[in-house]
Every structure is written in C-alpha cells, then in structure tokens.
Amino acid sequence: MAYRKPISRLLFLRTVSIAIQLLTVIVMHFSIGTHDYIGALLLIIAFETLFNLSSIVYFARLNATNFALALQILADISFLSLLLFYSGGATNAFVSLLLLPLIIAAVCLPLSWLALCSMTAVGFYTLLVINMPAHDLHHMDMQEHFLGMWINFVLSALVVTTTISALVKANANKEKQMALQREETLRSEQLMALGTAAAQVTHHLATPIANLQMLYEDLLDELGNDNALLKEMAVPLSQCNQQLSYFRNYASEIKDNAQAPILVSTLLSEFHDACLLHFPEQHIELINESDTTTEILTDGLLLSALINVVQNAVDANKHVNKNKVVIRVFEFSNRLNIEITDEGNGFDLELLDSLGHETIKSQKGMGIALFLSNTTVNKLGGEIRIENINNAGAKVTVRLPLI
Known part of the structure; x- marks a missing residue:
C-alpha cells in the first residue's frame, strides 16, 4: 500500500514543530537565562531539521509505504524524547506531547505498526522516568506521583491509539460503503440509459420498416406472388421484423431488469x-x-x-x-x-x-x-x-x- 498525502502532512507538521521547538528554546534561554542544556537542545533540533529536509527531498519523487511512515513517526518519537531528556525528563510539562505522534500513527498506520509506535513511546517515557535525578524522586516522596504519571501515560497511549484507530477504521468503512452505493447508483443509471437508448433506436427503426412492409404488400398486390424480386425481398424484410421484435424485447428486459x-x-x-x-x-x-x-x-x-x-x-x-x-x-x-x-x-x-x-x-x-x-x-x-x-x-x- 503506497500513498503520498499522509507523508506530506507529516513532514509539514514536523516542519511546524521544529519551528515551535526552536522558538521555545530561544524564548526560554532569554527569559530564564539557563545555559546548561541549551547547546544539547539546539544540536538535537539541528539533527531533526537535517532529517526533515532529507525526508522532504527523498519523498518528493517517491511514495511512502507503511514501513516508511512508521520510521518517520518513530523518528519523531525519538527526537521528542531526546528533547525531553535534556529539558527535565518526565518532569517536563510538555511530556504529554509524546502522545501526538501516536495520534498521527493511529490515523495513518495499520494496527501492527501502530502497536510498535505505541510500545516505543511507552519505552521512551519509561526511560525518562527511570533516568530522573535521585533527588527529584525522593523529594517529598514523589515516587508514587511519578509512578502514577507513568501509569497515566500508558493508559492514555492505549486509549488514544485504540479509540482513534477504531474511529478511523469505522469512518473508512462508512466511506467505502457510501462509495459502493454511489457506484451502484451510477451503474443502474447507465443501464437505464442504455435501455432507453435501445428503446429509442427500436422506435426509430420501427417506422421505416413498417413503411417498407406496406410498400412490399402493395407491390405484392400489383405484381403477384410469382415475382422473383418480391420473393427475394420477403426474406430480409422478415429478418428485419424478427430483429426488431428481438430488440424491443431486449430493451424491455434492460429497463425492467428482468432476470x-x-x-x-x-x-x-x-x-x-x-x-x-x-x-x-x-x-x-x-x-x-x-x-x-x-x-x-x-x-x-x-x-x-x-x-x-x-x-x-x-x-x-x-x-x-x-x-x-x-x-x-x-x-x-x-x-x-x-x-x-x-x-x-x-x-x-x-x-x-x-x-x-x-x-x-x-x-x-x-x-x-x-x-x-x-x-x-x-x-x-x-x-x-x-x-x-x-x-x-x-x-x-x-x-x-x-x-
């Protein structure tokens, strides 16, 4: 399965995200004045920008498969986790942003790839909690609090991915059924148009054939049954009448959809x-x-x-x-x-x-x-x-x- 639109939207969203990340780092630097992790954050954003530009160039001519989309989303989870790691880890107020790539995965990817992205996000969040400084964990007995946060993140990831995936699948099935109904309606209309056209042709042919039949009968009265030309004319005229009757029945069957x-x-x-x-x-x-x-x-x-x-x-x-x-x-x-x-x-x-x-x-x-x-x-x-x-x-x- 290959498509172009999801990868284009994903790359656009990542470009906007990179701009917001860079702007946030700059504002935090000048407002708070911290310098210890700014260099690491800027380096991560630089690598993310390079990866994004490479992806834009690569997918400009090629379509993206589910495998390629999954790799892109896994890269987003990785970059975001690194940014969180160097800016407070699990204590960062923006840690819930890890759910955003999962939402995109739930919309774009099948269940197997969605499960991989979900487990990756949960794994990175677990590492953020484990690698928190010891003084943060023991301060005011915050261990239970961070454990609750981890459980909350896991449940949120599960609910978000399953709910959105189910909604997307249901919506896709509904659109598919509507498309099939539209196709069936169009086909029925085309068959009706074909039956109408056949009836019109039959009607247009009926008049000249009836005139020929009358002329044949007049000539038969004048020249008699022994005329050789009239005998030859009788055969194709009879065939025309038979075919006309066949086309009339044929058009009627088409219009009535008789089976x-x-x-x-x-x-x-x-x-x-x-x-x-x-x-x-x-x-x-x-x-x-x-x-x-x-x-x-x-x-x-x-x-x-x-x-x-x-x-x-x-x-x-x-x-x-x-x-x-x-x-x-x-x-x-x-x-x-x-x-x-x-x-x-x-x-x-x-x-x-x-x-x-x-x-x-x-x-x-x-x-x-x-x-x-x-x-x-x-x-x-x-x-x-x-x-x-x-x-x-x-x-x-x-x-x-x-x-």
Missing part, C-alpha cells in the same frame, strides 16, 4: 454460437468442465457482456497477429467460472486495477465495454477478475453464482 434462470449448457451453446458468428476469423476453443444440469440467473445483457469480453480478447490477438481464444468453463465454490484467455500483450499494469470498475482511456476507447460487462455481472451477483499471464496474454474470469 430468469437458464441452464449452463444452454447459455454456453448460445455463447459459443455468438462467438463463431461474430468472430469467424478467430479460433474459439470452448472447454466445458461444468455440470450441464446446473443453472444460473441471467438477463438480457449477460450474453452481450460475455461477447464484450471476447471482443477485447480478439482485439488483443489482432495486435500480435494471433487468432486463438480459449474459453474454459468450470465450477468452483458454488460459482460458475468462465475463463477467457487470449494470446495478446496483456493489460497495461497501470490500468489493471481500474479496468471494469470505471471508464478509462485506452488505445481503442474509454474501456466502456469491460465497464458495462462488469456492471452486468455485478447485478447478477457475480464478479469479473482480470489478470495478465506471463508471456501468454491476458485472462478474464467471469464468476457467476449457481442457483
């Missing part, structure tokens, strides 16, 4: 026939390892979604002058798996995580085919997995739940 069970064998037969019809130049190899009696839910878009995936595989093959697409079907974990493998160059690694989940720029368009396919499969309770195969193209797996 119905279908035998896997029936779906595969229609899918294979459609592949042979649409891609006659490709060698489509179907390997069916599934039970022919099982069923899945389907709608009017599922077959088109599968054809879209094959279309991408065919396009990938054409880029490298290959013509083989392997479709392997099997059942696993109560799901029907349809693996579609091509022999192309594979998907762009930078876009691999986004394919199917959003429209993205590609050489042939905006990735809308895979996006719509993924939307259709998700509405049926399935998922699409995309991966590259080393030196062998790409593999897209469509997983659908069995009934």
Whole structure:
C-alpha cells in the first residue's frame, strides 16, 4: 500500500514543530537565562531539521509505504524524547506531547505498526522516568506521583491509539460503503440509459420498416406472388421484423431488469454460437468442465457482456497477429467460472486495477465495454477478475453464482 498525502502532512507538521521547538528554546534561554542544556537542545533540533529536509527531498519523487511512515513517526518519537531528556525528563510539562505522534500513527498506520509506535513511546517515557535525578524522586516522596504519571501515560497511549484507530477504521468503512452505493447508483443509471437508448433506436427503426412492409404488400398486390424480386425481398424484410421484435424485447428486459434462470449448457451453446458468428476469423476453443444440469440467473445483457469480453480478447490477438481464444468453463465454490484467455500483450499494469470498475482511456476507447460487462455481472451477483499471464496474454474470469 503506497500513498503520498499522509507523508506530506507529516513532514509539514514536523516542519511546524521544529519551528515551535526552536522558538521555545530561544524564548526560554532569554527569559530564564539557563545555559546548561541549551547547546544539547539546539544540536538535537539541528539533527531533526537535517532529517526533515532529507525526508522532504527523498519523498518528493517517491511514495511512502507503511514501513516508511512508521520510521518517520518513530523518528519523531525519538527526537521528542531526546528533547525531553535534556529539558527535565518526565518532569517536563510538555511530556504529554509524546502522545501526538501516536495520534498521527493511529490515523495513518495499520494496527501492527501502530502497536510498535505505541510500545516505543511507552519505552521512551519509561526511560525518562527511570533516568530522573535521585533527588527529584525522593523529594517529598514523589515516587508514587511519578509512578502514577507513568501509569497515566500508558493508559492514555492505549486509549488514544485504540479509540482513534477504531474511529478511523469505522469512518473508512462508512466511506467505502457510501462509495459502493454511489457506484451502484451510477451503474443502474447507465443501464437505464442504455435501455432507453435501445428503446429509442427500436422506435426509430420501427417506422421505416413498417413503411417498407406496406410498400412490399402493395407491390405484392400489383405484381403477384410469382415475382422473383418480391420473393427475394420477403426474406430480409422478415429478418428485419424478427430483429426488431428481438430488440424491443431486449430493451424491455434492460429497463425492467428482468432476470430468469437458464441452464449452463444452454447459455454456453448460445455463447459459443455468438462467438463463431461474430468472430469467424478467430479460433474459439470452448472447454466445458461444468455440470450441464446446473443453472444460473441471467438477463438480457449477460450474453452481450460475455461477447464484450471476447471482443477485447480478439482485439488483443489482432495486435500480435494471433487468432486463438480459449474459453474454459468450470465450477468452483458454488460459482460458475468462465475463463477467457487470449494470446495478446496483456493489460497495461497501470490500468489493471481500474479496468471494469470505471471508464478509462485506452488505445481503442474509454474501456466502456469491460465497464458495462462488469456492471452486468455485478447485478447478477457475480464478479469479473482480470489478470495478465506471463508471456501468454491476458485472462478474464467471469464468476457467476449457481442457483
């Protein structure tokens, strides 16, 4: 996991902290007039400044991992502990500032790294208490007081880290659910728009086809049934009417989101026939390892979604002058798996995580085919997995739940 914003904020906060530290040391020097520890404090601040500048230069071009963030926070705890050590130790009024790096860690880091930072802060605070001068410990019997302070710091660190970490996790889960709901709403709207567009196209085609049918019937009355041209015209006109009826039902199914069970064998037969019809130049190899009696839910878009995936595989093959697409079907974990493998160059690694989940720029368009396919499969309770195969193209797996 890599990200840039948390490290930028951390470096900015450290820069502000260094400025405040330097200003505090200068004010204390001129107001109180103490000189015994000023040099040590300025030296620590100088090293902290050098470390901060090095981090800014290093992370200007690179992203920060959880490991890098943890090291930065551990460095902040170390520098702050050294400053406290040379300015009163556990008796310093600002010793509770050790909790600030833990708050940042609770927001930015997972539990394992957060635990390490917490133990480090508690360890440094323990050393500050242990290394206090003896006269401070025995003066007015302050041992119980400093022990209470240590227990208070440990409990505060525990409460702060667990509470903030839990709140951050809950907020992240809530935002994730809201994002998923927004995605689902957008996908539903896009499918509705697709159904509306299909209905409009059907309506626009219905009028000219009806006019052609009327002209055909008028010519049939005038020229009779024996006319050769009219006989030839009857076949494509009948096909147009059949296709128009199919598109009308298709648009209605899309708008109504109608779903119905279908035998896997029936779906595969229609899918294979459609592949042979649409891609006659490709060698489509179907390997069916599934039970022919099982069923899945389907709608009017599922077959088109599968054809879209094959279309991408065919396009990938054409880029490298290959013509083989392997479709392997099997059942696993109560799901029907349809693996579609091509022999192309594979998907762009930078876009691999986004394919199917959003429209993205590609050489042939905006990735809308895979996006719509993924939307259709998700509405049926399935998922699409995309991966590259080393030196062998790409593999897209469509997983659908069995009934």
